[in-house]
Amino acid sequence: MNPEPLFLTFKLASLTTLLLFGFALPLAYWLAYSRFRGKVLVEAVIGMPLVLPPSVLGFYLLLAFSPNHFFGDWIEEIFGLRLVFSFPGLVVASVIYSLPFMVYPLQAGLQALPVSLREASYTLGKSVWVTFLSVLLPNAKSAILTAIVLTFAHTVGEFGVVLMIGGNIPGVTRVASVAIYNEVEALNYAAANQYALVLFVVTFAILLLVYSVNNHLFRVRRPA
Amino acid sequence: MFIFSSRDLLLLFAAILFLAACSKPNDKVVVATAANVQFVIKELQKEFEKNSDTRLEIVVGSSGKLTAQIREGAPFDLFVSADTRYPQEIYDNGGGETAPKVYARGALVLWTSDSTSTPELQILANPDIKKIALANPETAPYGTAAVQVLEKAGIYELVKGKLVYGESIAQTTQYIATGAADVGFTALSIVLSPEMKNKGRYVKLDSATYAPIDQAAVLLKHSETSPKREKSQEFYDFLFSEKAKVIFRKYGYSVK
Amino acid sequence: MSDAPLDFQLRHDLRTAAGPVTMDVTLRLESGSITALTGPSGVGKTTLLRLIAGLVKPQSGRVTFGEEVWLDSEKKIFLTPQQRQVGLVFQDYALFPHLSVRQNVAFSLKKGEDQSHVDELLREVELTQLADRRPHQLSGGQQQRVALARALVLRPRLLLLDEPLSALDRAMRQRLQDYLLEIHQKHQLTILLVTHDLGEIFRLADRVVEMENGKIKRQGMPEEVFAETHTPADGPAIYGEVISRLIENDIVTVQALVDQRIHKFRLPISQATDLLPGRSFLLRYAVDAQVVEVLR
Secondary structure, three states: OHHHHHHHHHHHHHHHHHHHHHHHHHHHHHHOOOOOOHHHHHHHHHHHHHOOOOOHHHHHHHHOOOOOOHHHHHHEEEOOOOOOOOOOHHHHHHHHHHHHHHHHHHHHHHHHHHHHHHHHHHHOOOOOOHHHHHHHHHOHHHHHHHHHHHHHHHOOOOOHHHHHHOOOOOOOOHHHHHHHHHHHHHOOOOHHHHHHHHHHHHHHHHHHHHHHHHHOOOOOOOOO | OOOOOHHHHHHHHHHHHHHHOOOOOOOOOOEEEEEHHHHHHHHHHHHHHHOOOOOEEEEEEOOOHHHHHHHOOOOOOOOEOOOHHHHHHHHHOOOOOOOOOOEEEEEEEEEEEEOOOOHHHHHHHHHOOOEEEOOOOOOHHHHHHHHHHHHHOHHHHHHHHHEEEOHHHHHHHHHHHOOOOOEEEEEEEHHOOOOHHHHEEEOOHOOOOOOOOOEEEEOOOOOOOHHHHHHHHHHHHOOOOOHHHHHHHHHOOOOO | OOOOOOOEEEEEEEEEEEEEEEEEEEEEEEOOOEEEEEOOOOOOHHHHHHHOOOOOOOOOOEEOOOOOOEEEOOOOOEEEHHHHHHHHOOOOOOOOOOOOHHHHHHHOOOOOOOHHHHHHHHHHOOOHHHOOOHHHHHHHHHHHHHHHHHHHHOOOOOEEOOOOOOOOOHHHHHHHHHHHHHHHHOOOOEEEOOOOHHHHHHOOOOOEEEEOOEEEEEEEHHHHHHHHHOOOOOOOEEEEEEEEEEEOOOOOEEEEEEEOEEEEEEEHHHHHOOOOOEEEEEEOOOOOOOEEEEEO
């Protein structure tokens, strides 16, 4: 068994999770606290990847990323980057595809915090930014963990979009899920089983680790 | 919140039973069809149904997926593959009535959606060409053929870094048609299909430079008493009729 | 300390359970005074505190504290809560769950800033022993004291308290009232306190403001506002609550809670017709006799 697709999968999932965390945090903050009326529209758009079949999303990303399309052309001109059939393209697609899995838990976590925590911090002279970092984030740890785990797991399991825009290039875009599909197509069921087993064991171990750490760190608090 | 009373539930249950009773067992002949044959099969279906009471249902998928499904007992009557390997595999595992038979031979083309220039093998190494699409050579015969053509032309190593692989000939076609890949290898039958006709430009590649892409069909096993056995045989025979051959040729296949 | 009264005039639309109400309040809090803000729920008391602290921007108005202009909607001046540095104690205490008691109190200090004031405040509210505990390990009264100490670290001149003692039992309430009075004296604070408790009002407040439907209904000294008859304030008034009463002949013996202690009063029946258990009253010692005023 060639371990490359597995490495690619975990590289893709880690990178996607990292980027998405940085991007989703301000977005979740805005969604949680803004009183802007058009907010529901943004919320609905973010949720679209939950509803759209991955192959549909993949097809439209393929169209958009294609150098024939103005978006793909623009990206290629500005960054010299072609998003179809490339690893960066997979990352961008995964970020879009996994967006709700990061944003929604973060938003819910922030919304669950009492408003008075923020306000207390403001009256104690702390800026919005300091309040966010030193009051809100530490008290939303559980939500942050959930968001990260969901995003990572979801990206590992992603297939339709990756297959559509990746082009199945060994070492570049052939991630584990595509490799498994490939082996099934080639009737190499034994190889497919091996990939699947490794994927299963590794992701299960990650989830187990994360949740046991979570239970240990944030045990249910009982008032004295 | 909706709260169902027990009367509502009873009605619902009755409705489900009624619907279930309505869906009679399918008496259509189910034809599992490889993606690149789908266009021609649809035309064959039209022709076939003109002179027969037997009705067909076409299920399209990649040959590998359909093979895996047939192995696990999918209710298909006939398998029209894009190659000879998958039908042989099924027959070897005892899934076929008779040995698979080649119904047509496919032709490979080099195709681009850019209608301002004619694609040629020689230009593939040019730096302007960034991505070349082909079907996965490990699983699709058109992909294997494309690699052979490139090797024969002596440019495989040169263009290897530009290759992108569609999971099937259909996806490869999509890569080329959307312009995501600058150029690519696909089946002549696809560029001649009504859906793709007059889009971009193509050249037919010399059939001496790749191993023949023989496409075979296999009649899947039925029980002795199955009422669909005869009907399936009827369409299977039609595939090899003169009428069918005309249609195959129209789509760029060569037939004996 | 300079004389710095808080003056405000605020207009703000409220959405209450009973529908929209426009709050329109003009008020002055004298420097160093304690003012109690009272009235039924949902009339905008908490919103008023939040407006003064700068947490909510009103539709229009003006807020000044001494020479400082905190808000002037005409001149488009709006100081943020950070700039106003008002001490605010929330109804739910709003302690930071992830920080210890000491870290909570020291939260407003910058890194490396002198911590001696924190130690002093912890001592004042008797929390030095519990400084390393987390908020969830404390009782309600202890949490309240942490919130009070935390609000005082930046040495605010104005302290706003939103029903700070409502969740506490009687004994704890009295101890905290003592803390509050001590702190008021020591730090020379102007205090605005939302409360429903008449005892608290009489014990702590110089003035009381009663709100209804977003407007000020009545204001004045507690005995002026709550006594039924406006007898001139001759001599000290004592606030009490009736616990029980016993009628023998023409004399009524009333047991009442005054200053957290049970006292017995004997009154002629003519004066005690309304002194039913649960009622509040004011007891005045006039020159010749004691006078009882029953409060609403």
